Amino acid sequence: MRASDHAHATLRCDIIEWRLVPGDLLAEVEQSARLGVSRTPLREALSRLVAEGLAAPHSGRGVVVSAISLEAVADLFEVRLPLECAAVRLAVARNRPGAFAALAEEFAEAPRLIDGDDDGQKGYYALVSRLDQEIDAAAANPYLLQAQKPIRTHLARVRRLARDNPARLLASAREHEQIALALGAGNADLAEAAMRVHLHNSLHHLLSQPLATPSRTTGAASAAGATATTDPPPLVPNHLEEHHG
Amino acid sequence: MRASDHAHATLRCDIIEWRLVPGDLLAEVEQSARLGVSRTPLREALSRLVAEGLAAPHSGRGVVVSAISLEAVADLFEVRLPLECAAVRLAVARNRPGAFAALAEEFAEAPRLIDGDDDGQKGYYALVSRLDQEIDAAAANPYLLQAQKPIRTHLARVRRLARDNPARLLASAREHEQIALALGAGNADLAEAAMRVHLHNSLHHLLSQPLATPSRTTGAASAAGATATTDPPPLVPNHLEEHHG
DNA sequence: CGTCACCCCAATGTATACACCGATCCCGGC
DNA sequence: GCCGGGATCGGTGTATACATTGGGGTGACG
Numbered sequence: 355m356r357a358s359d360h361a362h363a364t365l366r367c368d369i370i371e372w373r374l375v376p377g378d379l380l381a382e383v384e385q386s387a388r389l390g391v392s393r394t395p396l397r398e399a400l401s402r403l404v405a406e407g408l409a410a411p412h413s414g415r416g417v418v419v420s421a422i423s424l425e426a427v428a429d430l431f432e433v434r435l436p437l438e439c440a441a442v443r444l445a446v447a448r449n450r451p452g453a454f455a456a457l458a459e460e461f462a463e464a465p466r467l468i469d470g471d472d473d474g475q476k477g478y479y480a481l482v483s484r485l486d487q488e489i490d491a492a493a494a495n496p497y498l499l500q501a502q503k504p505i506r507t508h509l510a511r512v513r514r515l516a517r518d519n520p521a522r523l524l525a526s527a528r529e530h531e532q533i534a535l536a537l538g539a540g541n542a543d544l545a546e547a548a549m550r551v552h553l554h555n556s557l558h559h560l561l562s563q564p565l566a567t568p569s570r571t572t573g574a575a576s577a578a579g580a581t582a583t584t585d586p587p588p589l590v591p592n593h594l595e596e597h598h599g
Numbered sequence: 600m601r602a603s604d605h606a607h608a609t610l611r612c613d614i615i616e617w618r619l620v621p622g623d624l625l626a627e628v629e630q631s632a633r634l635g636v637s638r639t640p641l642r643e644a645l646s647r648l649v650a651e652g653l654a655a656p657h658s659g660r661g662v663v664v665s666a667i668s669l670e671a672v673a674d675l676f677e678v679r680l681p682l683e684c685a686a687v688r689l690a691v692a693r694n695r696p697g698a699f700a701a702l703a704e705e706f707a708e709a710p711r712l713i714d715g716d717d718d719g720q721k722g723y724y725a726l727v728s729r730l731d732q733e734i735d736a737a738a739a740n741p742y743l744l745q746a747q748k749p750i751r752t753h754l755a756r757v758r759r760l761a762r763d764n765p766a767r768l769l770a771s772a773r774e775h776e777q778i779a780l781a782l783g784a785g786n787a788d789l790a791e792a793a794m795r796v797h798l799h800n801s802l803h804h805l806l807s808q809p810l811a812t813p814s815r816t817t818g819a820a821s822a823a824g825a826t827a828t829t830d831p832p833p834l835v836p837n838h839l840e841e842h843h844g
Numbered sequence: 845c846g847t848c849a850c851c852c853c854a855a856t857g858t859a860t861a862c863a864c865c866g867a868t869c870c871c872g873g874c
Numbered sequence: 875g876c877c878g879g880g881a882t883c884g885g886t887g888t889a890t891a892c893a894t895t896g897g898g899g900t901g902a903c904g
Binding site: 659 | 887895897
């Protein structure tokens with residue numbers, strides 16, 4: 355793997371998993387030293403992060419981790435809704451056979467996973483991911499994927515703010531099952547309706563969260579060295595309004 | 600301006616205006632020599648082009664100008680439709696005063712521009728761009744912009760395949776006027792309907808084009824040197840099926 | 845004559861050195 | 875004591891040198 359890929363993947367993961375929090379400065383020398391790569395591939399990694407929207411230039415001096423907020427969640431879903439609806443409509447229109455019926459059955463049995471151990475929950479998330487991939491493959495539109503990719507990236511970041519609520523997961527499983535059933539039946543209107551229901555409930559769940567401070571998993575301690583010494587105030591309440599730049 | 604910005608802007612312009620055609624290899628040494636910058640900023644420019652979808656890695660060795668095709672136009676509009684509809688709905692929902700009424704009047708008088716000289720047509724395109732910007736500002740959703748940006752980039756590239764048809768421009772002006780009127784009146788349903796009509800007609804017009812070979816404006820002759828010597832066959836019919844990679 | 849393997853080279857990936865720019869801090873003046 | 879200007883310094887932007895890898899060409903073998 356290229357060094358720039360490694361740097362990009364690591365930084366991206368650090369940002370999505372809140373080891374790097376909004377506002378953290380991604381200094382080239384510092385990060386290149388931490389990740390063990392030179393500045394050249396690191397610069398390429400930073401460019402990609404900026405293109406993805408995970409980082410933003412900071413007043414002409416370096417790049418900082420971009421802000422994310424509850425307001426941003428609402429904005430995110432305003433774009434996600436039409437895109438996902440278009441995706442399911444296209445998936446039906448393309449009329450690929452697909453494995454939607456099988457996926458629906460798996461969702462029907464998902465409560466076992468959710469009530470199980472941590473691996474079970476991971477398995478459920480994997481199942482959701484498989485449905486997404488199946489929809490993507492059925493829609494077969496590279497531009498749709500290109501538009502959804504940054505949305506999903508930001509969403510992955512926001513999800514870390516939400517506690518895994520078993521009740522919500524069970525409801526989510528039922529909603530996904532309904533989507534998969536409609537897709538399997540080739541009913542575009544129903545699939546879109548089910549998707550709208552699901553997205554509405556997802557957003558509502560996220561917005562009703564108590565805004566738990568992300569746990570900033572230790573592991574990138576050296577990365578946070580510069581900012582940690584300055585003892586930053588609790589960040590989550592802070593950058594709630596600093597978006598939309 | 601930074602050298603990387605200059606390189607990116609120039610290459611982007613060359614691709615959109617078909618001076619660089621799909622399949623052309625963007626070699627680092629060759630392009631850095633042509634644009635008078637070093638390889639480092641040129642690499643950053645290429646990274647951005649790849650992120651935008653204007654270029655794509657070529658079997659692990661260099662990047663090539665990405666393909667665009669009639670099939671891609673249809674895919675493009677499949678994504679553009681829900682995004683633009685969402686944009687006008689958000690623009691109305693945000694309930695900003697906006698200058699939509701004034702823009703509608705300008706569109707009503709647009710036939711003068713269209714029937715005029717070349718500057719007049721440029722003025723009409725600028726007017727369309729102003730409406731887009733006004734909608735963007737009213738929608739006020741950075742993620743929507745992020746999703747629309749690559750779509751618009753590809754669209755700008757495709758438009759060069761279409762002849763400027765005065766009749767179509769007149770119809771387009773009326774459609775835009777209707778959109779602006781609906782937005783000015785705060786009627787989201789009507790605005791979306793007008794947008795759907797406009798996009799349908801735009802797509803239909805593009806698809807009915809005789810597929811004119813783009814004029815590959817001379818000016819980047821040195822850039823095309825490597826491929827020009829090999830005398831490439833007419834490219835437009837060729838890359839009609841090579842997309843979706 | 846076709847095919848396969850090996851070698852050479854060119855282009856990319858990476859590292860590092862240098863230049864320039866903005867930011868910060870200190871000192872002097874008001 | 876406060877404000878402004880300049881100097882210093884860290885950091886980014888750029889250029890170039892080096893390593894490495896993949897591809898093409900050529901030659902030999904079947």
